[in-house]
Amino acid sequence: MRTLNWMVSATLLLSLSAVAQNAADNQPTSQPATVSTSTQAPTPDPTQTSAQPQAAPAQPVAAPAPNAQPVAPQAGPQPTTMDQVVDRFVLREKGLVKMLQTRTPVIETYLQNLTLDPALGPVPQNDKYFLGRMDLSTTIDRKDYIHDDVSMEKHLLGGFSKLFKVQYQPLGFSWMIFADRNDFDRQHYDFRYVRREFLGDVRCLVFDVTPKPKSGQGRFLGRVWVEDQDYNIVRLNGTYAPRPRNAYFFHMDSWRLNLIPGYWVPAFIYSEEGDFSAGAKNALAFKAQTRIWGYDLKKDGASDELTNIRVDSVQDDSATAQDASPLAAERQWQQQAEDNVVERLTRAGLLAPEGELDKILQTVVNNIEITNNVDLPRPVRTRVLLTSPLETFSVGNTIVISRGLVDVLPDESSLAMALSHELAHIVLGHNLGSKYAFNDRMLFSDEATYENLGFKHIPEEEAAADKKAIDMLKNSPYAQKLDGAGLFLKALNTRAGALNALLTAHLGNNMTEGAAVTRMSGLMTSAPQIDWNKLDQIAALPLGGRVKLNPWDDKVELVKSQPVAITSARDKMPFEVTPFFPRLTRTGTTDGTNTNGNAANTAPSAATTADNTKPAN
Numbered sequence: 001m002r003t004l005n006w007m008v009s010a011t012l013l014l015s016l017s018a019v020a021q022n023a024a025d026n027q028p029t030s031q032p033a034t035v036s037t038s039t040q041a042p043t044p045d046p047t048q049t050s051a052q053p054q055a056a057p058a059q060p061v062a063a064p065a066p067n068a069q070p071v072a073p074q075a076g077p078q079p080t081t082m083d084q085v086v087d088r089f090v091l092r093e094k095g096l097v098k099m100l101q102t103r104t105p106v107i108e109t110y111l112q113n114l115t116l117d118p119a120l121g122p123v124p125q126n127d128k129y130f131l132g133r134m135d136l137s138t139t140i141d142r143k144d145y146i147h148d149d150v151s152m153e154k155h156l157l158g159g160f161s162k163l164f165k166v167q168y169q170p171l172g173f174s175w176m177i178f179a180d181r182n183d184f185d186r187q188h189y190d191f192r193y194v195r196r197e198f199l200g201d202v203r204c205l206v207f208d209v210t211p212k213p214k215s216g217q218g219r220f221l222g223r224v225w226v227e228d229q230d231y232n233i234v235r236l237n238g239t240y241a242p243r244p245r246n247a248y249f250f251h252m253d254s255w256r257l258n259l260i261p262g263y264w265v266p267a268f269i270y271s272e273e274g275d276f277s278a279g280a281k282n283a284l285a286f287k288a289q290t291r292i293w294g295y296d297l298k299k300d301g302a303s304d305e306l307t308n309i310r311v312d313s314v315q316d317d318s319a320t321a322q323d324a325s326p327l328a329a330e331r332q333w334q335q336q337a338e339d340n341v342v343e344r345l346t347r348a349g350l351l352a353p354e355g356e357l358d359k360i361l362q363t364v365v366n367n368i369e370i371t372n373n374v375d376l377p378r379p380v381r382t383r384v385l386l387t388s389p390l391e392t393f394s395v396g397n398t399i400v401i402s403r404g405l406v407d408v409l410p411d412e413s414s415l416a417m418a419l420s421h422e423l424a425h426i427v428l429g430h431n432l433g434s435k436y437a438f439n440d441r442m443l444f445s446d447e448a449t450y451e452n453l454g455f456k457h458i459p460e461e462e463a464a465a466d467k468k469a470i471d472m473l474k475n476s477p478y479a480q481k482l483d484g485a486g487l488f489l490k491a492l493n494t495r496a497g498a499l500n501a502l503l504t505a506h507l508g509n510n511m512t513e514g515a516a517v518t519r520m521s522g523l524m525t526s527a528p529q530i531d532w533n534k535l536d537q538i539a540a541l542p543l544g545g546r547v548k549l550n551p552w553d554d555k556v557e558l559v560k561s562q563p564v565a566i567t568s569a570r571d572k573m574p575f576e577v578t579p580f581f582p583r584l585t586r587t588g589t590t591d592g593t594n595t596n597g598n599a600a601n602t603a604p605s606a607a608t609t610a611d612n613t614k615p616a617n
């Protein structure tokens with residue numbers, strides 16, 4: 001009975017018709033509480049040369065202390081002319097630059113170089129992965145988690161240098177969070193009003209932006225969408241021009257989300273180059289997704305470490321309290337290591353805080369446990385790694401699965417497959433990571449996480465876990481649906497050669513070796529053949545279709561977007577990168593008076609302006 005209940009809830013939550021395309025519906029799940037104590041008068045911007053009314057719109061007052069919640073700027077008088085609107089969003093952009101000076105968000109870029117497949121269209125040929133932490137204090141700088149010997153030159157603004165071969169510059173993708181960090185103003189740009197347009201729930205004014213002649217290289221050229229309440233830029237679409245010799249600037253579509261009152265913070269950037277029309281010769285063709293999160297993370301190594309030390313009450317009132325037995329001590333030791341690792345990964349911006357998605361994952365794990373009479377001394381927990389590469393690992397009784405992997409899994413049985421492998425490690429006692437119970441091993445910079453933590457098993461344990469996992473699945477509610485899991489692995493097998501970066505696990509074991517799937521490969525033999533032209537056969541999903549990540553607080557949840565019907569083999573895009581189209585929505589209010597984030601959760605569109613006419617698109 002209990003099993004059935006678990007099953008039903010998991011199936012309801014996960015009855016994911018496997019056709020979800022496009023990016024998440026990015027309505028924020030929660031917002032940080034804001035403190036709005038500032039009563040200071042707005043500071044006029046000295047760089048502003050055009051005549052400003054005295055009651056100029058406020059900028060955020062004084063640089064906030066590191067990681068204090070940003071104070072929503074006071075709303076100024078509504079602009080009455082388009083020139084005033086331009087002045088306003090130029091000012092708000094400076095306010096955003098200033099607010100982000102104390103932030104060090106994580107930035108991830110996943111890029112697929114493309115080749116033309118006659119049947120499937122442009123498909124991945126090979127891929128690249130960058131993960132870094134931005135420092136926005138004086139310019140746009142970054143430190144990377146993954147070190148690639150060749151591509152770390154930082155002097156080019158964007159794009160890549162063409163030395164001997166195409167070389168991508170991760171910093172170029174970081175650059176795309178702003179149109180122009182330092183010089184976005186009337187001295188350097190012409191602004192032309194185009195029209196009004198809705199993006200999601202948010203009515204926007206659209207402006208074309210062109211650099212003035214001789215204003216220098218690498219200026220923004222394109223279009224910006226400005227929301228019509230506070231006049232923040234919410235979307236930038238275009239490129240940078242003119243380009244320096246030996247470098248290119250990519251085209252980009254850069255989206256921001258209103259996650260805290262008064263500010264729209266950069267969240268997603270889609271880049272694409274290439275032309276597959278007849279006769280076109282591609283110097284390069286690629287698609288890339290850049291995601292930014294971890295805005296609310298503590299600065300690494302900051303001196304606030306000491307102030308954070310709390311002395312918790314440790315008194316044990318139980319009458320039977322006594323020293324732990326050797327086995328109990330061993331288990332406590334494992335748990336200490338597990339807690340250390342989970343805490344450290346969360347602090348490094350790599351692990352989502354415990355949340356709604358974990359409940360779904362835990363339900364799937366429970367379904368397997370109960371039907372196999374698995375009885376562990378402590379319950380198994382699950383957490384979501386925030387990164388795209390497909391990987392799972394476990395530490396103590398915590399199973400970790402990456403956001404990218406949850407994204408591409410087509411159904412619940414495939415999810416059960418991914419989780420069962422780690423559950424098998426736990427059941428078999430393949431405990432890794434007890435060395436992390438020593439706290440000195442947690443003392444490293446966030447960017448050095450991958451050098452300092454690792455949970456790779458030896459091949460013998462991998463084989464044993466695969467065998468145990470398949471046995472458990474065959475005895476679980478998923479027994480009759482394992483074709484789906486096998487089909488997923490087959491699809492992975494067809495793309496494995498091209499997706500080396502996506503399939504490189506950074507903390508756990510790879511699911512593939514060379515161009516072949518090794519993880520639970522036994523499930524592939526009984527699965528049906530991959531048939532791209534069979535439109536109802538969905539073996540794997542595109543990236544980004546499943547998990548919604550809040551870039552401010554790193555919380556994740558499942559996307560509830562409407563499935564889009566697949567009409568050709570080219571619509572399937574397994575493991576592929578697609579553009580972002582987040583549904584923009586406002587969070588709370590920006591007048592700074594006692595904003596309560598929870599209110600906006602139940603009525604996300606409550607703050608839209610009176611004109612509720614929805615756009616045609």
Ligand SMILES: [Zn+2]
Nearest residue numbers: 457462465509
């Ligand atoms: Zn394993």
